Amino acid sequence: MDYDALLHEVAAQVRPLAGQGQVSRYIPALVAVEEDGFGIAVADVDGEVHGVGDWEAPFSIQSISKTFSLALALALDGEGIWRRVGREPSGDPFNSLVQLEYENGIPRNPFINAGALVVTDRLQTLTGDAGAAVLGFLRAESGNPSVAPDQDVADSEAAHGDRNAALAHFMASYGNLENPVPVVLEHYFRQCAIAMSCRDLALAGGFLARRGVRNDGSRILTVSETKRVNAVMLTCGTYDAAGDFAYRVGLPGKSGVGGGILAIVPGRCALCVWSPRLDSYGNSVAGVAALDRFTTLTGWSVF
Numbered sequence: 001m002d003y004d005a006l007l008h009e010v011a012a013q014v015r016p017l018a019g020q021g022q023v024s025r026y027i028p029a030l031v032a033v034e035e036d037g038f039g040i041a042v043a044d045v046d047g048e049v050h051g052v053g054d055w056e057a058p059f060s061i062q063s064i065s066k067t068f069s070l071a072l073a074l075a076l077d078g079e080g081i082w083r084r085v086g087r088e089p090s091g092d093p094f095n096s097l098v099q100l101e102y103e104n105g106i107p108r109n110p111f112i113n114a115g116a117l118v119v120t121d122r123l124q125t126l127t128g129d130a131g132a133a134v135l136g137f138l139r140a141e142s143g144n145p146s147v148a149p150d151q152d153v154a155d156s157e158a159a160h161g162d163r164n165a166a167l168a169h170f171m172a173s174y175g176n177l178e179n180p181v182p183v184v185l186e187h188y189f190r191q192c193a194i195a196m197s198c199r200d201l202a203l204a205g206g207f208l209a210r211r212g213v214r215n216d217g218s219r220i221l222t223v224s225e226t227k228r229v230n231a232v233m234l235t236c237g238t239y240d241a242a243g244d245f246a247y248r249v250g251l252p253g254k255s256g257v258g259g260g261i262l263a264i265v266p267g268r269c270a271l272c273v274w275s276p277r278l279d280s281y282g283n284s285v286a287g288v289a290a291l292d293r294f295t296t297l298t299g300w301s302v303f
């Protein structure tokens, strides 16, 4: 496969869409990004990486971090996490409170904010430092030791974090947190504030394309656990737009409000696209379009 030619064709087709949609405004520090930026990278299962556009520019990974915290919690604790969080699409926005009360403090899935807070809480118990566990894994898999949280983004999110704090306190009232709310929030904000490029994230997602094998050849997840993470990405990774994402792209994918999307072609490659303007669901407009073009041109959807 001539990845360079393919990515150039994808970029040429969707670049005009990078001016559509709105940059996320509820985390003030995120507004300071290059609003019309666009980059895309592909890392194949052998770790060879190609990219075009702003593919080496760091951006805030935000909810894409939830993929890695889930993988680490599964690796360390097996299926136990599913007693505290479900794996059904929510059909609600990623920061919604309403469903939690109907469902007794058990979040629908690990990718809405409430579910990710539960996963971070578990990882904190298992490792003693959930933020450092996620960061260490991302540095190792991307091969980039300079990957780090952006402290301004973490502080900004904490200063405007009333909704996440509400979700965490609500779950605590149902006994679904093991650690104090401020500790869980701090580690969650720190993992969301990690800055990485499309190149870094495509490489870091490689273990999901290699059916659980890390870039050093060691195994982090079983084949079956990897299938499960990919399945939850497909059904829940783009929130209440997951149905449309599966329809258009047909790959496991995880978006973030920083404008990134990580997508996996099992057995073949991991892709990351970034463009910060979002649709009303919080997914990158040009990013979804680029993945749509990619799977249409290659025929590499999972369907």
Ligand code: DON
Binding pocket: 061, 062, 063, 064, 094, 095, 113, 157, 164, 192, 255, 256, 257, 258, 281, 282, 283
């Ligand atoms: O907790 C939040 O609201 C953000 N740190 C992450 C949200 C997010 O990325 C949702 N993704 N589309």
